Amino acid sequence: MERSNTYPVAVIDHAALRHNMALARKNAPKSKIWAVIKADAYGHGAAEIAKSLDSEGLAVARLAEARRLRLTEPTRPILVMGGVYNVDELHEAANLQCDLVVHNAIQGQMLIDNGITYPAKIWIKVNTGMNRLGFSLEEAKFWLSKLAYASKVPGPPGLMTHLACADNMFDALTLYQCERLQSIAKSDNLLSIGNSAGILEWSTSQSDWVRPGIMLYGISPFIKEIGSERNLLPVMTLYAQIIAVYQCPKGAAIGYGDYYRCTEPMTIGIVGIGYGDGYPRHVSLGAPVLVEGHIVPTVGRVSMDMLAVDLNSIPQTKIGTEVVLWGQGLPVEEVAKVARTIAYQLLTGVTNRVTRLHINC
Secondary structure (H helix, E strand, O other): OOOOOOOOOEEEEEHHHHHHHHHHHOOOOOOHHHHHOEEEHHOOOHHHHHHOOOOOOOOOOHHHHHHHHOOOOOOOOOOEOOOOOOHHHHHHHHHHOEEEOOOHHHHHHHHOOOOOOOOEEEEEEEEOOOOOOOOHHHHHHHHHHHHHOOOOOOOOEEEEOOOOOOOOOOOOHHHHHHHHHHHOOOOOOOOOOOOOHHHHHHHHOOOOOOOHHHHHHOOOOOOOOOOHHHHHOOEEEEEEEEEEEEOOOOOOOEOHHHOEOOOOOOOEEOOOOOOOOOOOOOOOOOOEEOOOOOOEEOOOOOOOOOOOOOOOOOOOOOOOEEEEEOOOOOOHHHHHHHOEEEEEEHHHOOOOOEEEEEEEO
């Protein structure tokens, strides 16, 4: 990849994004899609990502995300999954014409008492087993009736739940959650259940609306899988460059804290990326990076602006050589494993000093 500086860059491939979106449609052909682009589209850039998605709607977690998104998405439905928490936010959500999730009695009562007719659809969040947000089944039935007959709420509310264990294909809780939500739905209540795992594996969750998130970015939602096993393509490839190469004798310490000593004479490459860019400081020794098609291990501690790699297997590597930290050729799920975290955290953790380069838009 040709570029004008040595700083890290996250290349965002919109062709891969569209491929993953098409896969979501293929797996849930009867469902409409809320494309989940919260947390700046999982670190990829929400405004840019939204333009490449042909979803019927867009879903975010917070009103502030919807406010920014509405600047570039003037007409498409935007769902605020966390709802609003005061009357001012409710009025702003109405002005933005956001679909709104209601997950507690305070939010429900605000809709009734606020003095305006809400202009978009209301979704009641039901706690079917996640025990995080949402009404109990009995509470949901009460609010379903109350909001259905409220003059300032347009049309019957939809019903929504969040799957707790869909990433485990052998956990029966997913079917139980689907059955619980379906048990209180009437014929005029739209349902939204399926997340990425639901779309790919749990047909029972493929309701009127589904909400793909992580799969859109090429990551498998399932335990111990990588995206390619589901024909998903990585959207983000995180690049940096070799900025120094050293010949170090046996016993030489590399980086802070005398954390690593060379076990033999070694060629050490310094890569211009660190935890200030979002690469995890707590990654295990020997984390994989991709250099000229070869997987090589990290050595020493990750610094704020750089990290070190063992180049003994490719000692001819020169300053300026591109390094892939994750993405094409190196699944982010593999890096997450040695960082003892999940791919979601790595993607959303890439900081704003890393340039996003959008291609195939």
